[in-house]
Amino acid sequence: MTLLKIEDLGVYFNARGRIVKANNGVDLEIEENEILGLIGETGCGKSILGRAIIGLLSENVEIKGKIIYRRENLLTLSEDKMRQIRGKEIGMMLQNPSTSLNPVLTVGEQIAEVYRYHEGIGKEEARKKAAETFKLVGIDPERMDEYPHQFSGGMKQRVMIAIGLALNPRILIADEPTTGLDYSMKKKIVDLMSELVRSRNMSMLLITHDLEVAKRMCDRIAVMYASELLEIAPVEKILSEPKHPYTQDLLDSLPRRGLKPIPGASPSLTSLPAGCRFHPRCRYKSDECSEKHPEMIEIEAKNHVRCFLYKNDENKG
Amino acid sequence: MLKYILKRLLLVFVVVLGVTVVTFSAMQSAPGDPAEMIAVARYGEDLTQEEIEWVRVTEGLDAPVYIQYLGWLEHVLRLDLGKSLITYEDVLEEILTRFPATLVLTISSLILSLLIALPIGIISAVRKNTIVDNACMTGALLGVSMPNFWLGLLLIWLFALSLGLLPSFGYGSIKHLILPTITLGTSMAAITTRLTRSSMLDVLNQDYIVTAKAKGLDEKTILLKHALKNAMLPVITFVGLQLGFLLGGAVIVETIFAWPGIGRLLVDSIYARDFALIQGCVLFIAVIFALANLAVDILYAYLDPRIRYEKK
Ligand SMILES: Nc1ncnc2c1ncn2[C@@H]1O[C@H](COP(=O)(O)OP(=O)(O)O)[C@@H](O)[C@H]1O
Ligand code: SF4
């Protein structure tokens, strides 16, 4: 069952007269009980997609398309209704925990307030619930009265998880939850998140540029490049036989696979290349690629690719 | 924290000492013969050279500057600021009788300025680039560019002379306090408003505000709980520094409104070349200023846990 459906999402920023196309024609579905990975190079628009879902983009923005959750389009919901969804239905862990926690409030308060506000319970009770949540994510509740700056990177990330999961949302959006952590801490955080999300039958959108993390946690993976999705496929499939040339290059750039960097640079989102966005860097490009913009097509069950090398199932021989 | 406060107190001492050295040397290098000016103030215009020399010797004005300074300092350490060279009144006593007037004016102006600046600054930030914001910021710009003495005279003209609603000068009742407070408070409010707005705007762009929104909290909680406390940190530092501005502004405002505070006392003592009184006033103002800043730093540390724990 589909829990959240993104249709033809476009996010355009107006940055001093220049239009930054941060998301373009994004179609994506998050299924129930699924961990969906969103991978891609820095600046391609991953965080913007996450922020668009929860309705927290800055004001200088134009948004197109639909984000359907429980038969309602989140993009047209009132602020009041969105507030009911944020935290409760869709939880969010922002990128960079050291700037995403309020420096002047205790970590305990930053969780307890969620319970007080959404569940209308008293101070004591909210504190108790916050302590429970702390235990769940592996923080000693004794530390509730400490401030974020007294926590290490891994501990701050646990606080972020606690905030994201506090109200038991249906979907958790986690933006680069392992960036800046060392190998063993990364592994602990990944296992903790998987365990919590799976045991509660939640869904998760895991934004990362770390393919190892994606591989460890995800059921499906969506690959983003220059504000659009290029490939969506189950994780085993994408790792064993990546279809899109960009996905192939991205996997080859992994340390484990020879650390081969992709030649060229990502295009600027203010002046996207015509035709296939990837054509300036693609080794398979043909004349068609620089003229026409390829559509996303389903080449096999559950495997979508945006590339002229592939044709629809029906069109095949 | 205690260690931090002690360290800061030591710093206060050093700063104040520096201020006294500077004023002492400034007065020495001012034109004119101090002994003659004091003699004129005491005995009138026709004096003999003997009378001038008598003043010079009895007041110790013939000794080298550093001897004069050290002598003065020694008394200061015993809390003795000496006697006025002209009226023979005890300087400390004179200052302490005048200080309440300045304190009342400073505090009422500070309160007025915060009452204006905080709400307007916050509203401007929240309604950024709307008519409301533009109107507030234009008002603040006017406030900043309007000199104290000019606003003071304008208010006197309007409320005292034209409308006859309020007294134009003097001291003693709430009515007397209104015009000087408005003059001093609004000029301070103008700058604080702009700072509150920019600080608030900065904070509202921070990631932790997005986190707060992602929790589904309402705008009021986000503004007053998550944003305000952070936005107040630079404002508090600034207001502390502004206390110096207030004391300086008080000199002008007290003169315009004939407000019997330290500012007036200082101005009068400068005209009279009453060195003991000048030194006393400057020392007193410096100490008050330094202590106020210390109080602000402690308040700041209290509000910002990052500093509180570092200074423990
Ligand atoms: N408020 C904004 N105004 C203009 N451009 C923005 C804004 N926020 C993000 N962008 C641009 O959108 C692009 C995508 O950003 P982001 O989604 O954060 O990338 P990432 O994939 O690394 O998470 C970036 O190139 C960024 O410069
Ligand atoms: S459409 Fe053409 S340029 Fe784009 S990825 Fe496919 S082959 Fe390469």
Ligand SMILES: [Mg+2]
């Ligand atoms: Mg990002």
